Amino acid sequence: MERRKSQSSTIVITGVTRGLGRALVDEFVRLGHTVFCCARTRPEIKELAQRYPDNDFQVVDVAVDKDVQAWAAHVSERHGAPDLVLNNAAIINDRAFLWEVPDRELSDMLNINVGGVCNVVRHFVPYLVRRRRGVIVNFSSRWGQFIEERMAPYCATKWAIVALTRILAAELKPKGVVAVGLNPGVINTPMLRKYLCQNAATTAGNYPSPEEWARSAAPFILNLSMKDSGRVRRILALSPMRSVRRLATHSIKNS
Ligand SMILES: NC(=O)c1ccc[n+]([C@@H]2O[C@H](COP(=O)([O-])OP(=O)(O)OC[C@H]3O[C@@H](n4cnc5c(N)ncnc54)[C@H](OP(=O)(O)O)[C@@H]3O)[C@@H](O)[C@H]2O)c1
Numbered sequence: 001m002e003r004r005k006s007q008s009s010t011i012v013i014t015g016v017t018r019g020l021g022r023a024l025v026d027e028f029v030r031l032g033h034t035v036f037c038c039a040r041t042r043p044e045i046k047e048l049a050q051r052y053p054d055n056d057f058q059v060v061d062v063a064v065d066k067d068v069q070a071w072a073a074h075v076s077e078r079h080g081a082p083d084l085v086l087n088n089a090a091i092i093n094d095r096a097f098l099w100e101v102p103d104r105e106l107s108d109m110l111n112i113n114v115g116g117v118c119n120v121v122r123h124f125v126p127y128l129v130r131r132r133r134g135v136i137v138n139f140s141s142r143w144g145q146f147i148e149e150r151m152a153p154y155c156a157t158k159w160a161i162v163a164l165t166r167i168l169a170a171e172l173k174p175k176g177v178v179a180v181g182l183n184p185g186v187i188n189t190p191m192l193r194k195y196l197c198q199n200a201a202t203t204a205g206n207y208p209s210p211e212e213w214a215r216s217a218a219p220f221i222l223n224l225s226m227k228d229s230g231r232v233r234r235i236l237a238l239s240p241m242r243s244v245r246r247l248a249t250h251s252i253k254n255s
Helices: 002-005 018-028 042-051 063-078 105-131 153-173 189-194 210-222 239-249
Strands: 010-015 034-039 056-059 083-086 135-139 177-184 233-234
Touching: 010 018, 010 105, 010 177, 018 063, 018 210, 034 042, 034 063, 056 063, 056 105, 056 135, 063 105, 083 105, 083 210, 105 135, 135 153
Parallel strands: 010 034, 010 083, 034 056, 083 135, 135 177, 177 233
Antiparallel strands: none
């Protein structure tokens, strides 16, 4: 793990067209690392590829197994096994009682938030195992530990991420590969704004920006090691000012 702190790492990130993934791209590149990234929205992926030509951006839907397989082969051909794989991509449901959640919304949620992570694990982990090194980071949430009414689909997927990360960590430990769950905290991203526009209790401006978060999150992620494997680590990204504002505000009781 010392190697990753001082040298350039190769980092795979899913879901980089906005929010936390987008901010991590800027921060990892600024720190001198190379990123291999994906998301579904073509214009944003094209813009990222032009902005960072020494890195790699592909249009991939993580829910489509064969596309993830092709993407993993492309990454390994260009750079060998990555040092870090960040399963960041996810969607959130509209607030609704479980019995009112449309079938399509539930299946999209399961296919992206759980199936997408499994697809990435299926096609990237063999490269890490072969090299007997590497770290998989699966983004969970406080909602991987607690519950929120009318958010059953999203909560269920984040609980699932915790379970599958713990199992994966046990399976990978003898092979020298690390699997960690990550609770990023509550950050002012499009996902948070989508949730909050349906919940008048608080406003997104009370929470750190993705750029503030990434300043703390990138070094934190680069330092994850075998001692973290199987655990859900929490990123504390709040600047003192934000912390005071956050404490003074009725805190969102979830995420
Ligand atoms: N923000 C928070 O406060 C918070 C709190 C707890 C946990 N989290 C977790 O942190 C992660 C990032 O959240 P965020 O707030 O940054 O979300 P966000 O703003 O909605 O961004 C999500 C990213 O995922 C991509 N994505 C969605 N579905 C995809 C798919 N099928 N294939 C590939 N990419 C896909 C989106 O791009 P395209 O639409 O272009 O594909 C987008 O770039 C998520 O796992 C989320 O559950 C966030």
